[in-house]
Amino acid sequence: MMEQMYVQPEQIVSFEFSRFRLPQYVNEFKPLLFKNGELYFAVLGSDLKNGICGKGETPEDALMDWNDQLREVLRGPDLDNPAIRYVLETISALKREI
Structure with missing residues (x-):
């Protein structure tokens, strides 16, 4: 299991992923969604950095931008980054299940 960023409970946005047509990666990984100030953030991993x-x-x-960011990091993945390693391992496992 991957370490997920801690966010104050009052900042977390409840989001029903199944109610929207979202990219496959968003639906598969369901990143943490929270609001800080006027912006919404979607994050998968230990922190924003x-x-x-x-x-x-x-x-x-925020979720669409998250999907774009994920696709970008997959082009040249940093295998030392736990979040990216988690995504790659999950994608590999999903391909084996199909």
């Missing part, structure tokens, strides 16, 4: 992070003016924008 080392995790995979997206942001936007709405929850959906």
Whole structure:
């Protein structure tokens, strides 16, 4: 299991992923969604710097940006980064299940 960023409970945004048409990676990994100030953030990993992070003016924008950021890091993955390693291992496992 991967370490996930801690966010104050009152900042966490409850989001029903199944109610929206979202990219496959967003639905598979369901990043933590929270609001800080006027922006929404989606993060998978231990913090904003080392995790995979997206942001936007709405929850959906943050999730779409997160998906874009994930696709970008997968082009040249940093295998020392636990969040990226977790994503690669999960994707590999999903391919074996199909």
